[in-house]
Amino acid sequence: MKVLKCHWIFLVLITALSILWYSYITKLNGGGVVSNPGLRGYIRITPGKPYQFLDIHNKQCALVSSSGQMLKAGLGSIIDKEDFVIRMNNAPTLGFEHDVGSKTNLRVVSHTSVPLLLKNETYYFQQSASTIYVMWGPEKNMRHDGKGRIFNALMKMAKKYPGAKLYAVTREKIQDCDNIFQNETGKNRMQSGAFLSTGFFTMILAMDICDNIQVYGMINDSYCRQVNHKRVPYHYYEKSRIDECRMYEAHEKARRGGHRFITEKAIYARWATQRNVHFKNPSWRL
Template sequence: MTIIILRCTPLKMHCHSCALVTSSGHLMGGGRGEEIDRAECVIRMNDAPTALGYGRDVGRRTSLRVIAHSSMQRVLRNRHELLNASQDTVFIFWGPSNYMRRDGKGLVYNNLRLMNQVLPKLKVYIISRQKMLQFDELFKRETGKDRRISNSWLSTGWFTMTIALELCDRINVYGMVAPDHCSPHPPPPLPLLRALGPEECAMYISHERDRRGSHHRFITEKRVFTSWARTFNIHFYQPDWEPPPLTP
């Protein structure tokens, strides 16, 4: 797998079963924490919490955390929970290539080097530029849409799911709604775990319709995940749902 650690060593990891845990408010009150922690590998996104009373619903273990460049400062602010939680946790950071430059001008890369000096045992990886281009091509192949022409960004969920497909034999996804969740009659929106986050459906629809840039195609990505679940060993819980059968 062409995800490169700061020391330029490829990531080598394989899990028979993975729990991919989102930061959705749908997880609250579900009591799935012990079930999540029983997976061989637990994969989380950005700064999604495990402490502060969330453990019963989201679990406490973290094997791998995929983090966007835009979440870097939140991760550093929550350093004691996220970075000191376990020496065994792998952190994968992704971002635009100019943020990952190694010539002293890459903002995220510079922060990662400093973080690695302070916590030398931390397992910090970044997604290579070549791999980022592969993720773009995969999105275009699956949707027929060019991510750059459509002025959108792939989400951390896209990177996390795609990485999980490479690492895991079975993926249990927790807290991810179906692509039709917000239409035609959306249920009452749930807040994200992140404090003061936008309402769920309003955010999804706004991002899907936006054409001005700096947005994600959350619904489009979920349609792709639904398609992949018909082929790969992917299952959705909290809320529990299955991909509908293909129409003849």
């Protein structure tokens, strides 16, 4: 009798836990069971409907660098013919169509560049509503508890422009990227004083959603050591700023707070030998 009573108590507990779990899952999906969770590292910023994940896949993608290498490249028409075009931050196409094209399907945006998008919010979030925006940043700026300054600003845009496709890189995905950096370099990102670049997050995302990636305008890790390398602006749309190689070298040597652009390029080269990643203008010898 005592054994039977324990058995019934066990069944009641299992049933209760099952009900609680089902309620939790349906709540995550706004009332329905999750059937297609998508890429759980990228979560939509939208009021009232939490836990919507980025769910896209493309066979052929173009990843367009913001580098001054794109100036006078004349690759605009080729880029626009790609199935899916990825750009970074607020890199403009207007006035640069001949070199970089005009098609933009997705932008990966740093927390530091979000204010630049907000200055022209009607263009980015209304006129370009078909573009997907994936924002990344540290927890202090992207937290969801009302204390994340950048996340709060993006949620405001999501309410104001309900058609905008705004996503945030999750804390877990950012940690995963930190782990990838450490596995590739043997260095802890934070202890080494490095910040991952928007390019790093963009390359990770591209490999998550694309079968084949054509990268335009990105130099390799040895380019700046070449005696006759071409001197170009760090960004193709900021002609008066410091040149690209000087920027890369300054960041690579920075003890704290630097992007390891050159180290990251060496990582991309290794990935390219394992994945369908191809570099154009300049081309890379892998």
